[in-house]
Amino acid sequence: MATITRARVAEGLVAPWVEWERRCPKGRRLLEAGTYALTEGAIAAGCRVFAGYPITPATDIAEYMSKRLPQVGGYYMQCEDELAGMHACAGASLGGLKAMTATSGPGYTLMHDAYGWALTNEIPLVVVDAMRVGPISGITGAPGQGEFYVARYCTHGGNFETIVLSPSSVQEAFWLTIDAFNLSERFRTPVTILTDQVVSDMWEDLFLPDADEHLDFVVPRKHNLMMPFYPLGGADLDVPPNIIGRGTGVCVSAYTHTEEGYDIEEMEAQWAQTYRLVNKIRHHRDQLSRYETIGLEDADVVAVAYGADARTVKTAVLEARRQGLRAGFVRPITLWPFLDELYERDCHYVVCELNYDGQLVREVMRAAPDRAKVHFMGKSAELHTVAEVVAGLQGVARAGRIPELPYIWTEVR
Amino acid sequence: MATTTAAKTRTEILISGFGGQGVIRMGQILGLCAIKQGHRVTMLKSHGTETRGGYVRAQLVISPEYVDSPVVEHADVFVAFSAPAYKKFYDCCSGRILYDPELVETIRADAPERHVAVPATALAKARFNNVLFANMIMLGALTRLAGLDYEAMKRAMLEVIPRFHEQNLAAMDVGYDLPVPV
Numbered sequence: 309m310a311t312i313t314r315a316r317v318a319e320g321l322v323a324p325w326v327e328w329e330r331r332c333p334k335g336r337r338l339l340e341a342g343t344y345a346l347t348e349g350a351i352a353a354g355c356r357v358f359a360g361y362p363i364t365p366a367t368d369i370a371e372y373m374s375k376r377l378p379q380v381g382g383y384y385m386q387c388e389d390e391l392a393g394m395h396a397c398a399g400a401s402l403g404g405l406k407a408m409t410a411t412s413g414p415g416y417t418l419m420h421d422a423y424g425w426a427l428t429n430e431i432p433l434v435v436v437d438a439m440r441v442g443p444i445s446g447i448t449g450a451p452g453q454g455e456f457y458v459a460r461y462c463t464h465g466g467n468f469e470t471i472v473l474s475p476s477s478v479q480e481a482f483w484l485t486i487d488a489f490n491l492s493e494r495f496r497t498p499v500t501i502l503t504d505q506v507v508s509d510m511w512e513d514l515f516l517p518d519a520d521e522h523l524d525f526v527v528p529r530k531h532n533l534m535m536p537f538y539p540l541g542g543a544d545l546d547v548p549p550n551i552i553g554r555g556t557g558v559c560v561s562a563y564t565h566t567e568e569g570y571d572i573e574e575m576e577a578q579w580a581q582t583y584r585l586v587n588k589i590r591h592h593r594d595q596l597s598r599y600e601t602i603g604l605e606d607a608d609v610v611a612v613a614y615g616a617d618a619r620t621v622k623t624a625v626l627e628a629r630r631q632g633l634r635a636g637f638v639r640p641i642t643l644w645p646f647l648d649e650l651y652e653r654d655c656h657y658v659v660c661e662l663n664y665d666g667q668l669v670r671e672v673m674r675a676a677p678d679r680a681k682v683h684f685m686g687k688s689a690e691l692h693t694v695a696e697v698v699a700g701l702q703g704v705a706r707a708g709r710i711p712e713l714p715y716i717w718t719e720v721r
Numbered sequence: 722m723a724t725t726t727a728a729k730t731r732t733e734i735l736i737s738g739f740g741g742q743g744v745i746r747m748g749q750i751l752g753l754c755a756i757k758q759g760h761r762v763t764m765l766k767s768h769g770t771e772t773r774g775g776y777v778r779a780q781l782v783i784s785p786e787y788v789d790s791p792v793v794e795h796a797d798v799f800v801a802f803s804a805p806a807y808k809k810f811y812d813c814c815s816g817r818i819l820y821d822p823e824l825v826e827t828i829r830a831d832a833p834e835r836h837v838a839v840p841a842t843a844l845a846k847a848r849f850n851n852v853l854f855a856n857m858i859m860l861g862a863l864t865r866l867a868g869l870d871y872e873a874m875k876r877a878m879l880e881v882i883p884r885f886h887e888q889n890l891a892a893m894d895v896g897y898d899l900p901v902p903v
Contacts, residue, residue, distance in 0.1 A: 511764040623790035
């Protein structure tokens, strides 16, 4: 955990890349987009297959990948749709290569079937969802945060946990993509990078470590040489993935399966499979904490936001503190599993997110000590402004409620 | 040209016009130049779905420290390349406004001292017989007005733009050499 002090406020960022950055002194500083950083992060993490279908604002990832992957001995495949794209990634991963696909909300919903296959068969891969405002096609070039719950329940049927990470800057998108690949290997599961149109489209200074620098924090692809294929009923981390033609072999099934991968219709097998899929994540939550906080030690009102929206919210918190308010800030980077422990302080919470229906706010209401002190500032298609969030924080600190503001929704039922 | 927000020094630049004028390119050069000089930079770019003709906006924030909010709410410099852009974003600017008088024909009467007319389109037509060089003329004028490092800006331009280096350098000179009110 790195703690720096700026404007006399304690700031903390808890994420593995705080240490990685120190280990990579040499590199280039560029002005590049989030899509570029996501691509280069994937390449640095050892991704050698991209299969997908282009969609704004994730199209540039496909375009960069089509250029970069052949340069590093990888494969780019443009598919007929997103469903095929993610299935192809699952196939590539079963074949022994790290794989990624990228899309936006309309494509992400099409991937649910493939997501289920990868999840239940423990196939590591990474999916980027660059959220735009919806529902469905919405506005192509405007940011939204409507897939908070969709990313948690990224396939049907229940009986699983998911890992979802969200970057808030171009630089963080680079490191977080490496992290997502590492987690997908260690947990043997697909990982979603839930980003948004602003982070993916915006240009920002980006530090890229030199390509010849050995990134020893990258978790390499290993092969499972042990029977059984699926350690059902256990919650062990770091079980190597099953690879076709290597080691034990592999048997892939969408049905509830045995430890050897064969279909089975017995309640005991269902119990064992669920225990594995849920608890390999729940029992290792300590490995999944990534977040940023400011001023939680003395805050009367804490602003909560993630992704690009957290950028303006953070500036607003610093501005509110400058004006004498005891304001705090929580930015969850790991969205799922939800980090309940960030909301233990008994104080007011102002949850800012880019949707009008209220998604993140419902989880904060569940986790916070007093649901009545959790307030909602929903906005859509544009980031909150600093002025809006400062007004919201002041309203809650002084009158216990968010003032009326144009284009801001405060109602959650 | 700097505002202090949350105990930080940041410079905000807003450039807006029509698609095809090189608004994003201009922002990209400014941003890269700042990065080469050791600054942190964010640039939001928004545009309509059209390649040409729709609205385009670049919001740049330059700071010696990491930029939290990338949103320009109080621009130190606003470059208006179209009348709709001038009208729409006038209130986001608390500093100087560079406008192209061929495209922004009427300006507000309340703050003439904040306005600087840069006849970039007319000069591009007259000197290069091509309006595409207007953005580089504007960039030269902005570099001079904002007191930025002109040699560094030229190097950044050469790095960003792949072709027509001589004409683009000449266009930057045209803008840089314009008489600018202090």
